[in-house]
Amino acid sequence: xATSGYQESRELFVRRWGEMGATWGISRTMAExxxxxxxxxxxxxxxxxxxxxNISRGNASMxxxxxxxxxxxxxxxxxxxxxxxxxxxxxxWEMFRVISxxxxxxxxxxxxxxxxxxxxxxxxxxxxxxAEEAKQARVYARRLAEMLDFLRMMxxxxxxxxxxxxxxxxxxxSILSKxxx
Amino acid sequence: xATSGYQESRELFVRRWGEMGATWGISRTMAExxxxxxxxxxxxxxxxxxxxxNISRGNASMxxxxxxxxxxxxxxxxxxxxxxxxxxxxxxWEMFRVISxxxxxxxxxxxxxxxxxxxxxxxxxxxxxxAEEAKQARVYARRLAEMLDFLRMMxxxxxxxxxxxxxxxxxxxSILSKxxx
DNA sequence: CACTTTTTTCAGAGCTTATTGAAACATATG
DNA sequence: CATATGTTTCAATAAGCTCTGAAAAAAGTG
Numbered sequence: 001x002a003t004s005g006y007q008e009s010r011e012l013f014v015r016r017w018g019e020m021g022a023t024w025g026i027s028r029t030m031a032e033x034x035x036x037x038x039x040x041x042x043x044x045x046x047x048x049x050x051x052x053x054n055i056s057r058g059n060a061s062m063x064x065x066x067x068x069x070x071x072x073x074x075x076x077x078x079x080x081x082x083x084x085x086x087x088x089x090x091x092x093w094e095m096f097r098v099i100s101x102x103x104x105x106x107x108x109x110x111x112x113x114x115x116x117x118x119x120x121x122x123x124x125x126x127x128x129x130x131a132e133e134a135k136q137a138r139v140y141a142r143r144l145a146e147m148l149d150f151l152r153m154m155x156x157x158x159x160x161x162x163x164x165x166x167x168x169x170x171x172x173x174s175i176l177s178k179x180x181x
Numbered sequence: 182x183a184t185s186g187y188q189e190s191r192e193l194f195v196r197r198w199g200e201m202g203a204t205w206g207i208s209r210t211m212a213e214x215x216x217x218x219x220x221x222x223x224x225x226x227x228x229x230x231x232x233x234x235n236i237s238r239g240n241a242s243m244x245x246x247x248x249x250x251x252x253x254x255x256x257x258x259x260x261x262x263x264x265x266x267x268x269x270x271x272x273x274w275e276m277f278r279v280i281s282x283x284x285x286x287x288x289x290x291x292x293x294x295x296x297x298x299x300x301x302x303x304x305x306x307x308x309x310x311x312a313e314e315a316k317q318a319r320v321y322a323r324r325l326a327e328m329l330d331f332l333r334m335m336x337x338x339x340x341x342x343x344x345x346x347x348x349x350x351x352x353x354x355s356i357l358s359k360x361x362x
Numbered sequence: 363c364a365c366t367t368t369t370t371t372c373a374g375a376g377c378t379t380a381t382t383g384a385a386a387c388a389t390a391t392g
Numbered sequence: 393c394a395t396a397t398g399t400t401t402c403a404a405t406a407a408g409c410t411c412t413g414a415a416a417a418a419a420g421t422g
Binding site for chain 2: 156
């Protein structure tokens, strides 16, 4: 196949999206598959993905599953054959909502729980500590409390955004831009 | 040293913060050093960091420098000796501002540039494309445009927040929570 | 239910990234 | 400016993460 500007552009996008994913803690291949499906005009099957990205069946399967788990892509069944096809969420706002909700659930909420536990461990003044150490413990406890406060607020904000949907997010950003300057 | 609840709690926090960093594309050690300094009640020197985290001098030096580059920690000079001490930004809101600004600058802005380039490559209808492919290219171009629109808006929002500072962020979140429900 | 097609799993290979430790480089001191 | 103290660099190594490929499992078909 001759490389048209279209194909060339798409390849560039897929590669670059993969690199970005990598710096955000998403495996390069998973991000590439996502980019491939996001820029596809029809659902692709596992073999399509394998061929376009030059990856093994196992790798494709694993990463497709992860993308399904994230809710970033969906299964589509064809009438013609018995393969499973995949399709990405194409609305970028919805995509953002899904990602931020999932990261919140998987990574932020667990760290909040940990910090709560850490805070509980130093909450009541201990008799086993010297005066100096007790003072340090209080400073430490206050910082944890501030971090908790912050993370909980982010959690709330994220939930609100998730509820708000596309229109809501746009509205918020517009309010935001006026409210600040 | 007997492990007080304080020390135990702090170790847990440092470990957990490191793990979280890792899932967000920040090296475990860098995040651990950051947590250690964030929870410290006095500035620490390289040897303190090495000892507390059981890491080599080179590793400590490299990661401390990276944290300095991010603007998450600062050098402090002691009168007593000629060592350099390090201190973390202790205001979580400021910390968040720094991180989001840096990620924007390092990772989001470059991907915006790439997508602009990708979009330019398929902007004008090509004569080398068949009718079917031209149609696909148009769908693709539209998706890129939507993505660009979204990322630019995020960029704007992030810049606004950066300008707004702590008070501003709080205010925005409060507006946000009212504006949505 | 026997057979075909498609998908998933996972142990080992391969690759990327992080870490060490020692040498080179800075900087302060008398 | 010689020496001591502290910091950075970087090649070699280690650790961790990703990918492959083939075998097992699952799903579809007549």
